[in-house]
Amino acid sequence: MITTVEEALAFIRDQKIVTLSMTKTFPSLINEIVDEPIEGSWWGHPKGNEIWIISEGVKDSVDILTTKMLYGKVTFIYKSLWPSLYKIVTDSNWRERRITKLNTLGRKILNELQIKQKIRFDQLNLEGEAGKNQKKVLMKVRHKLEASLLIHSEQLHTTKGYHITQIKLWEEWATDKVKQISATLKFKDAMSQIAKFCKDTELEFFE
Known part of the structure; x- marks a missing residue:
């Protein structure tokens, strides 16, 4: 169970792509914090404030990119995938x-x-x-x-x-380093790298 920002960052570093709220197919930061299904908004959960503090800490990290990549939900992407994403x-x-x-x-x-x-x-x-x-x-x-x-x-x-x-x-948005590494990649290889950490390749992203 995740209880600190540091633990959340380590989790995302390991998973590479993580949603904030729960989904059926992707690792979720909230699920790791509360370890139970949440009906409705997570703000009403007893750990709502803890979720907010940890998620805001993750968003502030220089190693994490916050997007709406998966299902339009807040999605965290670890920096090792940034060149492929770019x-x-x-x-x-x-x-x-x-x-x-x-x-x-x-x-x-x-x-x-x-x-x-x-x-x-x-x-x-x-x-x-x-x-x-x-x-x-x-x-x-x-x-x-x-x-x-x-x-x-x-x-x-x-x-x-x-x-x-x-x-x-x-x-x-991209740094010179991200652009330089990205320039060495082929599109299909970049797509394969992202797909490696996505359990649902039917997403619009892969169309």
Whole structure:
């Protein structure tokens, strides 16, 4: 059972790809913390605060990348897989298959990101394109972009204590080292490396 951030990091280092919440096919950080099924939100569990503290510690680690790779759920990826992941998510053919599934607003945001390289969602200027329910529409589009891995997103802490989502190109996220190693990989080998640690290769990621 995991009780500390250090133990959580060791678990992810061993598993390589771990979801935060429970799934049927992937190792889950919450499952390792509570060791029992949770119905509904984990916030209501007696160990909810412990889950939050540990998961936030994991997100802050320089060795862990936080994505929405699996089922749109928070997914932690250990650094040894970053070059393979970068090879895949920057591949033009792989990206094009996912871009075609975006709606007009999603493509507009992605096009704007290509120009600016990173965008704070609270500073998007959509000129009324999202309609009256702009916040709800933007959240749905953001989730689609995150789950498709067409972008990398991160939470910024403002001086007023708010959490703001910033999205950026993968090229903006990756270090020179990740890019250099990735350049030596073939796409199919990178995909095989990721698939090695995924128990469900029917995921959209592998399409």
